[in-house]
Amino acid sequence: ILLAETRPLVLNRYPGRFLRQARMDMDGTAWWGEFxxxxxxxxxxxxxxxxxxxxxxxxxxxxxxxxxxxxxxxxRTFVAPETHRVYFDEDIYQxxxxxxxxxxxxxxxxxxxxxxxxxxxxxxxxPLSYPLLLAISYNLFGVSExxxxxxxxxxxxxxVIVMFLIAFTITKNQKVGLYAALILALTPVHIIFSxxxxxxxxxxxxxSVAFLFL
Numbered sequence: 001i002l003l004a005e006t007r008p009l010v011l012n013r014y015p016g017r018f019l020r021q022a023r024m025d026m027d028g029t030a031w032w033g034e035f036x037x038x039x040x041x042x043x044x045x046x047x048x049x050x051x052x053x054x055x056x057x058x059x060x061x062x063x064x065x066x067x068x069x070x071x072x073x074x075x076r077t078f079v080a081p082e083t084h085r086v087y088f089d090e091d092i093y094q095x096x097x098x099x100x101x102x103x104x105x106x107x108x109x110x111x112x113x114x115x116x117x118x119x120x121x122x123x124x125x126x127p128l129s130y131p132l133l134l135a136i137s138y139n140l141f142g143v144s145e146x147x148x149x150x151x152x153x154x155x156x157x158x159x160v161i162v163m164f165l166i167a168f169t170i171t172k173n174q175k176v177g178l179y180a181a182l183i184l185a186l187t188p189v190h191i192i193f194s195x196x197x198x199x200x201x202x203x204x205x206x207x208s209v210a211f212l213f214l
Contacts, residue, residue, distance in 0.1 A: 073154070080194065086196075089198065090196070090198055093148075097134025097138060098143060101138045101139060101143070106131060108120065130203075133155075134151065149196065152202060153194055155202050158205060159201070159204055163180050166180070169212065
């Protein structure tokens with residue numbers, strides 16, 4: 001799992017690698033190496049959450065957490081209007097994801113003939129983590145805006161579970177974890193933005209997972 005904004009981290013910790021990475025990104029072909037490198041860093045300290053939950057009526061707790069997840073997913077799917085919130089950025093991310101899916105190039109197509117792209121932009125102006133997730137979603141559900149919306153809704157709903165795990169891991173208290181998850185599930189701003197193709201809910205999910213694994 002990647003953070004949606006990774007460049008400052010790479011620049012601060014690995015300045016030499018960042019410069020080499022930036023030169024490779026001019027060709028739009030370095031996204032897979034970046035995905036693997038940061039994925040290893042994130043997963044090097046995975047906590048054993050199940051060990052914390054042993055002997056605490058695990059089945060009942062699982063039902064409660066699953067209920068919060070489905071409640072969050074219902075609100076984000078059927079209550080919030082499905083629409084674009086940040087039009088220009090959403091188009092760029094989706095176009096970049098399409099380039100990764102079709103040609104393995106993390107860039108926006110600038111010259112296209114029918115279904116074949118002949119040239120991609122040489123400058124990658126956004127991190128490629130979210131477009132990579134979009135490319136995976138396109139492979140699973142087809143190339144459409146519906147796939148992008150579905151990806152954001154799903155990850156935003158899973159953030160509710162991650163929020164429970166964070167609060168529960170810190171406090172060792174089931175009620176605190178459930179209340180924290182409930183607050184996020186019912187937060188109006190999070191509900192509204194989760195039914196779009198913007199990066200904010202995705203970034204919140206990935207950041208929460210990274211924080212949980214610290």
